[in-house]
Amino acid sequence: MAKGVGCSTPLPFVMALVLATAAITSLAQDPSQLSLGYYSKTCPTAEQIVRTEMECAVKANPRNAAFIIRLHFHDCFVQGCDGSVLLDDTATLIGEKQADQNVNSLQGFELVDKIKEKLEAECPGVVSCADLLAVAARDATILVGGPYWDVPVGRLDSKTASLDQANSDIPTPQQGLATLITKFSAKGLSPTDMVALVGSHTIGMSRCVNFRDRIYGDFQLTSKSEASAQVYLSKLKETCPTDGGDDNVSPMDYTSPTVFDNAFFETLIQGTGLLNSDQEMYSSLLGFETSHIVEKYWAESISFFKDFSDSMVRMGNITNPAGGEVRKNCRFANA
Ligand code: HEM
Incomplete structure (x- = not known):
């Protein structure tokens, strides 16, 4: 449990x-x-x-x-x-x-x-x-x-x-921005919806297996080797060695991991996003559209909150045209 x-x-x-x-x-x-x-x-x-x-x-x-x-x-x-x-x-x-x-x-x-x-x-x-x-x-x-x-x-x-x-x-954390945009678009969600919704990574944790490639890959490059970023990177490498520890976890927003705020977007601007897919929103060469949205959400918390709410409603409105039932037990279809 x-x-x-x-x-x-x-x-x-x-x-x-x-x-x-x-x-x-x-x-x-x-x-x-x-x-x-x-x-x-x-x-x-x-x-x-x-x-x-x-x-x-x-x-x-x-x-x-x-x-x-x-x-x-x-x-x-x-x-x-x-x-x-x-x-x-x-x-x-x-x-x-x-x-x-x-x-x-x-x-x-x-x-x-x-x-x-x-x-x-x-x-x-x-x-x-x-x-x-x-x-x-x-x-x-x-x-x-x-x-x-x-x-x-x-x-x-x-x-x-x-x-x-x-x-x-x-979507997977290894995918690049173009694929991520395509996957959201296939669900009727825009790049703005995507950036807003990914903002929910302001809370919660990721397992090492999902960020190992990133911390032994381009983290150094995107974080511009800033001193504080290096300290953070060393900690991440302790949590997530090159071999083993796949299920060890680290927060995606290390500044305020249990609070729903806009600090996650600052981590992207600093180039210290934990997941490759998150950092793509700001650092991808194709990210001219999404990087502005990241900057806006870091500058204006109200705008992030408003867009997040609207995008959650849009995502929640994706219904299954096949219809269905009201299940008695969420784990099983009704007999
Ligand atoms: C670009 C698209 C996205 C990708 C590639 C992605 C990927 C991931 C990954 C890899 C994790 C960590 C899972 C683990 O290590 O077990 C995660 C966690 C999480 N994701 Fe996403 N995600 C995306 C979009 C979203 C969206 C749209 C939402 C919600 C609206 C969301 C909500 C969360 C939350 C709340 C967690 C933390 C879960 C926990 O603490 O267990 N993600 N995501």
């Missing part, structure tokens, strides 16, 4: 399932149907339930905020925001948890289960796992100091997942 999950007594999930008598049939998904009041009659306390559980979890371990925001991103980039990332492998379904960017990396699944238990106990069969993630990601952001935005809801959960799409569509 993820560290720090749980500060209230879990409700008996089995009871909740027994109570889940609402019609759980397959429904078509119309993205225009996402709305702010979607649960106002069917589950008026839904947002409060998510908020309370997130408060508990983030208080116990601020990294829970990072886990949930990243889960929402990896959900939305594969088949749309449909909870597909949450599905476990079964005899009849291959999930996305073993995808290259997900395996040994994504966390927070137990926290999602816990929030879902609460929602099912209050309003059985009503609130989708995809909506749970979207609302929890917003709450996660606020709870570590970031902006608030209204989350349109009404997403449906998929009955399927796509390991292939997870492997092909989720």
Whole structure:
């Protein structure tokens, strides 16, 4: 179980399932149907339930905020925001948890289960796992100091997942700016959306395996060998030797790793971004467009917060046209 999950007594999930008598049939998904009041009659306390559980979890371990925001991103980039990332492998379904960017990396699944238990106990069969993630990601952001935005809801959960799409569509830290822009564009997201969304690396950690090439590669070059950068680089090399220690972690924003602020963009301007993909936004030869956005977000926190909120809504609006259902358990499609 993820560290720090749980500060209230879990409700008996089995009871909740027994109570889940609402019609759980397959429904078509119309993205225009996402709305702010979607649960106002069917589950008026839904947002409060998510908020309370997130408060508990983030208080116990601020990294829970990072886990949930990243889960929402990896959900939305594969088949749309449909909870597909949450599905476990079964005899009849291959999930996305073993995808290259997900395996040994994504966390927070137990926290999602816990929030879902609460929602099912209050309003059985009503609130989708995809909506749970979207609302929890917003709450996660606020709870570590970031902006608030209204989350349109009404997403449906998929009955399927796509390991292939997870492997092909989720960006990797080794990719260059052109590929990253293409991957976001394929999801209807602009370079500005991309830079704003990547700003969520202001919180959370990366494993050594994802930044080894960078610290033994062009880190020296981009950081212009400044003295303070050299001290930081030595520490990174201790955490991440050339051989071994793949799962050792380091924060992506070493100045304020648990606070959602704009300091991450300063690290890029200083050339000390931890991930190659992050540094690309500022230092790539093709980065004439994105480097200005990085500078703007470092100069104006308000502008970063505003754009981040808008881009999270845009990313959250990527729906799965195949439609789906409201899963009873986020790990499995309904029987
Ligand atoms: C250019 C695209 C992106 C790439 C290549 C990328 C890559 C990564 C990598 C490699 C990690 C570390 C994972 C590990 O070592 O286990 C990470 C962590 C994280 N990413 Fe991204 N990311 C991208 C965009 C985003 C976006 C759009 C969001 C959210 C909107 C996001 C949210 C996060 C968060 C919160 C973490 C920290 C997770 C933790 O602490 O466990 N990332 N990302």
